[in-house]
Amino acid sequence: MPGLRIEGYVIVSADGMLANADRVMPEELKFEGDKRFFTAALDRADLIVHGRHSHEGQANSPQRKRVVLTRSIGTIAPDPSNPRATLWNPAGTSFEFACELAGVRSGTVAIIGGPAVFGMFMDRYDTFWLSQAPLVLLPGGEPCFPGVPRHSPQEILAAHGMSPGDAQILDAAHGVSVTPWRRAA
Template identity: 45%
Template sequence: MSYRFIGYAIVSEDGMLADASGTIPPSLIVKADQDFFMRGLDAAAALVHGRNSAEQPTSPNRRRLIATRGIAATAPVTGQPNALHWNPKGVSVETALAELGVADGDVAIIGGTDIFGLFLPSYAIFHLTRVPNVTLPGGLPVFPRVPTVTPEALLTEAGLSPGKAMALDESRNVSVVSWQRS
């Protein structure tokens, strides 16, 4: 089994994924980033996300691990044959992916905070999109320790290096930086 873990996140200037209520505000939605994100999901063998991460219209067609503390190891998701509930403390991600029928390939990590943090030591790539001039005080951070520590500092600490910024929406000065493990 050989997996490559790839993270995808869009964050506010202060490193937040959503506001204090867990809602993604319209100011954090960027069409070009959504297109980039969906292309990444289309290429992935499987997705990993928390139980509160937003479902996409294509979610039922994708192989997914939905992280939860509510079970011992893994459990089927009722009515969703391509999804499996997974407790990261109960069984390794590799074991859960194999149970899901995914033997290898790219695995997209799409949040939330604890899931993004769990994979910090394992990312091959982390695509971090920043939306300047948007702050979400008290919001949900991309990683544990944000905003005390910046997402970029945590990615560096985890052994990833930034690539060149790619403009996604020049009118809003939104770009994505793909951080890669050396």
């Protein structure tokens, strides 16, 4: 849809995981610097997109307009539990229609997971913000993208035509940084 800028956001462990083996984001993957970066980005976004198991769980979350991917409906419907959310089944209708129904025709769309949702947009991201916690390992955890751990998150982004920009340090004590991966114009 013209006028939409699609950005992805995730923090991963050194082994490319966004959650532990129980599919829960553990405390050791949560850092104040990354939380501030993520919160500010979502506060600027016009629409948040995520799967039914993902959610940012922040103070401003109820104010954010969102599209939630689910297979529990045929196409698209208002979320009965959240007036600012639209439920969307990608098998039933297009992303553009979901955005239209959510009332977003232009602006920034923030994709926040999970892995299958990230994978759906891999060829559509304008920028993917990859935060990394190099001192954290989550063996047997949930990979951030389809194809991890066979390939690193960086290899997958590069394979989809994206190139890294300059990393920004979010937590020097723990080596946590965020790197913008951008699509070549």
